[in-house]
Amino acid sequence: MTQSTDSQNFEGQKIDQMLKDKMPALGIDLGGTKIGCAPVCDRKVIGEPKKVPTPKGADKIVDQLVELIEDARKDHILRGVGIATAGIVNTETGEVIGSTGNLPGWAGTPIKKIIESRTGLPVHVDNDANAAAYGEVRSLGLTEKTCVVAVTLGTGIGGGIIMKGQLYRGAHYAAGEIGHLRVNLNNHRLCTCGLFDCWEAYGAGRGFRATAKEMLTNVTVDQTPLAALLPDPPVDKVCAAALEGDIIAQRIVQTWHEHVCAGIVTLAHTLDPDCFIVSGGMSKFVNYELLKELVIDKCMPRVGERLDIHRSSLGDVAGIIGAAEIALDHLVIGC
Numbered sequence: 001m002t003q004s005t006d007s008q009n010f011e012g013q014k015i016d017q018m019l020k021d022k023m024p025a026l027g028i029d030l031g032g033t034k035i036g037c038a039p040v041c042d043r044k045v046i047g048e049p050k051k052v053p054t055p056k057g058a059d060k061i062v063d064q065l066v067e068l069i070e071d072a073r074k075d076h077i078l079r080g081v082g083i084a085t086a087g088i089v090n091t092e093t094g095e096v097i098g099s100t101g102n103l104p105g106w107a108g109t110p111i112k113k114i115i116e117s118r119t120g121l122p123v124h125v126d127n128d129a130n131a132a133a134y135g136e137v138r139s140l141g142l143t144e145k146t147c148v149v150a151v152t153l154g155t156g157i158g159g160g161i162i163m164k165g166q167l168y169r170g171a172h173y174a175a176g177e178i179g180h181l182r183v184n185l186n187n188h189r190l191c192t193c194g195l196f197d198c199w200e201a202y203g204a205g206r207g208f209r210a211t212a213k214e215m216l217t218n219v220t221v222d223q224t225p226l227a228a229l230l231p232d233p234p235v236d237k238v239c240a241a242a243l244e245g246d247i248i249a250q251r252i253v254q255t256w257h258e259h260v261c262a263g264i265v266t267l268a269h270t271l272d273p274d275c276f277i278v279s280g281g282m283s284k285f286v287n288y289e290l291l292k293e294l295v296i297d298k299c300m301p302r303v304g305e306r307l308d309i310h311r312s313s314l315g316d317v318a319g320i321i322g323a324a325e326i327a328l329d330h331l332v333i334g335c
């Protein structure tokens with residue numbers, strides 16, 4: 001390569017970077033129940049994210065995505081679109097290759113190809129937990145850290161692994177499927193994936209409720225008023241009762257923390273990360289001091305002691321920011 005081509009490339013990269021900083025990409029977070037979206041510039045969302053219910057069926061979802069993009073274009077000149085979706089995503093083709101129970105019929109849809117042809121904009125599609133992890137790392141300026149693991153603790157458990165600012169996707173785009181780490185060998189609880197004893201069958205919201213149900217069975221209303229809430233005791237009621245001193249509720253909450261700890265410890269020993277960032281609907285019920293104590297107790301000394309575990313400060317917008325940032329990066333790098 002000649003010197004002049006080098007400097008032209010350098011100038012080109014500078015212009016790309018400037019455009020990336022000035023022109024937003026639309027970040028879209030496609031979930032099982034709702035779709036959130038917002039234009040993203042300089043690692044921040046512009047305005048309040050828009051939220052609409054997720055329609056049923058792949059064709060209707062695609063129509064809704066196109067409508068959201070066209071709406072955003074009325075107010076912004078978009079440089080591209082980043083879509084975060086549940087399921088294992090082939091990020092080269094922009095297609096969901098692993099099915100997701102929350103979005104029936106979505107697997108196999110060539111999302112990138114369809115949306116690009118209907119909008120004329122460059123589109124990047126990624127897994128939702130990976131996008132959220134990327135959003136967290138970018139927003140918090142953690143791109144120099146050796147390893148950051150973002151854990152989405154919701155109805156299930158998702159994860160994203162970022163090494164030196166880059167997503168680790170694995171050999172088959174399935175890295176970060178941490179909700180399906182095996183945490184028990186007794187074939188005790190069936191997971192939604194069809195396997196037994198996955199981490200999310202214990203540590204996610206569904207797991208919390210299953211634990212509460214087990215521990216409240218054969219308990220009378222005299223022992224705890226929570227017994228009246230069977231067969232499906234709500235997480236917030238159990239956590240509130242624990243804070244008010246209900247001993248059985250406290251045992252349920254302690255057991256759930258031990259279950260959350262089990263997956264963290266396995267990941268800590270595998271990856272030795274700088275920190276875990278916890279997000280998702282269940283993250284507000286975590287006692288981070290207690291979790292840290294449990295993790296230190298179960299980890300080898302060098303791994304656990306300096307490990308940082310904290311709650312996400314971005315919440316819902318992490319996926320939107322991450323999806324848009326990955327899309328912008330692909331435009332700058334040109335791959």
Ligand SMILES: [Zn+2]
Binds near residue numbers: 180191
């Ligand atoms: Zn599973």
